[in-house]
Amino acid sequence: MPQASVNKLKLFSLAWPILIEQLTSGIVVMADIYFLSLLGEEAAATAGLLMPYLWIGFFVLPMLSTGGTAAASQYYGANKLDKVVPVFMTNVVLLGLAGLAFSLFTYLNFDNIALWLNFPVQMQTYAEEYLAIMAFTFGFFGLRCAYGSILAAKAMTNWNMLASLLTNVMNIFLNATFFFGWFGLEPMGLKGIALGTVLSYAFACVVVMLIVHIKAQVSFEFTWAILPRMRAVIKPLMKIAIPSAAEPANYTLQQIVVAGILASLGVLAVSSYTFVLRFLFISMAVSWSLAAAGQIIMAHHMGARKLDEVDATYNRCIKLAMLFAFANMSLFAWCYQPLISLFSDDPQVAFYAKWLLIICIVMEPFRAINIVAGMGLKAVGDGRFAATVGVAFIWGVVPIIYLCSISWQLGIIGAWACFALDEVIRGLINHWRWKTYRWHNMGIT
Incomplete structure (x- = not known):
């Protein structure tokens, strides 16, 4: 990004697409809870009680990705363009591994998480069925966040907004398709709702990747020569990324503890x-x-x-x-x-x-x-x-x-x-x- 373009960055032109993305970010969760409520109050309540756990992924991964945004933006400002692509690639690897790790942990423990959160017995079955499929969301979501940070660093926040809106539309469509059994499919109930959410985030991941590589014209280098350049930016990237993720991770865990205290009121x-x-x-x-x-x-x-x-x-x-x-x-x-x-x-x-x-x-x-x-x-x-x-x-x-x-x-x-x-x-x-x-x-x- 040339220095002349940096000087043209405007607060409101960057902020309003982020605001729309934020305001619509909860629609996926609301849509899931709505469809689950059609199964009964216990199913909907299960999704609501699982939110503090799921937000460990949905809240921490986007904050972790801001390390890549800030690091790449500083290199753009310093006109050190040779370091920008290594930052982008390092951030993709970092977020991909973090999302995959949370997905793997959730899948391996889908039958224990409800017990750890002290769910009533009648809700534990719902939680197990939902988490067994929802676990696969976070690998896609981590990559979505990493690629979204590339668009943010290039001041293309309007494209992140578009991807978010498309995700919401796709999620509602897929939830309805799998839940009601449209197009000749067998109605899948709760599992269909979870599957629709996973596929909508996979769709969002592909959309943002296409925007980055086609519209933003960002090309990754897949040669051995890129590895030393990636190693050189790991430390400055983590200097921003780790503090960015530490606070939201602890806040999310704190909310789980506080909810237990307030429940007695x-x-x-x-x-x-x-x-x-x-x-x-x-x-x-x-x-x-x-x-x-x-x-x-x-x-x-x-x-x-x-x-x-x-x-x-x-x-x-x-x-x-x-x-x-x-x-x-x-x-x-x-x-x-x-x-x-x-x-x-x-x-x-x-x-x-x-x-x-x-x-x-x-x-x-x-x-x-x-x-x-x-x-x-x-x-x-x-x-x-x-x-x-x-x-x-x-x-x-x-x-x-x-x-x-x-x-x-x-x-x-x-x-x-x-x-x-x-x-x-x-x-x-x-x-x-x-x-x-x-x-x-x-x-x-």
């Missing part, structure tokens, strides 16, 4: 918690989209050593993400009654939800800082600090959540206040780290 409290989480998705998607787009631009400018441009992009992302999060949660808190009534008519649920949303007015702007600052630090090569702070607070807050919600009997509101405090402190620490400008002497170029 009663159905109404947990229901309000679940409903409010749905309202957070929009502001989190906007913050992530701005952060991901900003990360691409910051990495390009970091490679070119345009440090003022890096800082200016960071500041713009922070302001926009915080402003949207504050306005969005203020609106939801103001209109909480009709919103919650979409899910429940219980006044106790509405009471809990109101206070959770009020806390969100403070929490979500700081979460926006956390997302942007964390990804910004990883983009400029200071990801180890953000990851260390993130992992320490992710697990450090768990005993405090238990104390507030259970021991001190503050319930779901006390637990939610702990979440808010965690986001506020982490956001301030990461923002302070950025403003020390120690990252000026970092970067992989």
Whole structure:
């Protein structure tokens, strides 16, 4: 990518396709749960309870792939184009192996995972049938993420969006085909839903590969001479990739632990918690989209050593993400009654939800800082600090959540206040780290 093209990178033109991709990313899961609900409430509940486990793959692999995006973007910015293809190829190998490893682990343990998660006996059969097929998803998904990172590094986020939309359409079509037995096929029920999801991700993988090699005209080198060049970029790539994956991996595991704590608070409290989480998705998607787009631009400018441009992009992302999060949660808190009534008519649920949303007015702007600052630090090569702070607070807050919600009997509101405090402190620490400008002497170029 010539330097002239780097200078033309625009935040909004990169961010809006990422936002659409984020907003539609949950459709595959929603479609699976819808079709499973046609089998009965137990089947749908099984898929819902499996989500924390499945998100280990669906959340961590995309974050791991951002190491390739940031590394390649820095090399583009530094005009070291000879290192770009080795980064792309190394990232494909890394993500392919990581996805394959998670697929293999899931397949070898599909009959134990439900037991580990303490599923009711009547749901374990559903879980085993679903996971035995869904296990094959992550090998394709890992490659999809690796190739998606190539398009992101080349500022072609609109093509990633297109691939995501095609995946959703294909998933719904295949689910319906296998579930109902269209085109003369035998209805496959739950197994058909899982198979449809696997094939839709395989389809997405092929589509993105074609876009990369045909539209983006990226050519891989399959000669022995490429191996030393790949070895040369492994260390700088992992310097970004490992911290990028460490925090989401620990966050996903933390959510499994926290769900077990909150389950003892009663159905109404947990229901309000679940409903409010749905309202957070929009502001989190906007913050992530701005952060991901900003990360691409910051990495390009970091490679070119345009440090003022890096800082200016960071500041713009922070302001926009915080402003949207504050306005969005203020609106939801103001209109909480009709919103919650979409899910429940219980006044106790509405009471809990109101206070959770009020806390969100403070929490979500700081979460926006956390997302942007964390990804910004990883983009400029200071990801180890953000990851260390993130992992320490992710697990450090768990005993405090238990104390507030259970021991001190503050319930779901006390637990939610702990979440808010965690986001506020982490956001301030990461923002302070950025403003020390120690990252000026970092970067992989």
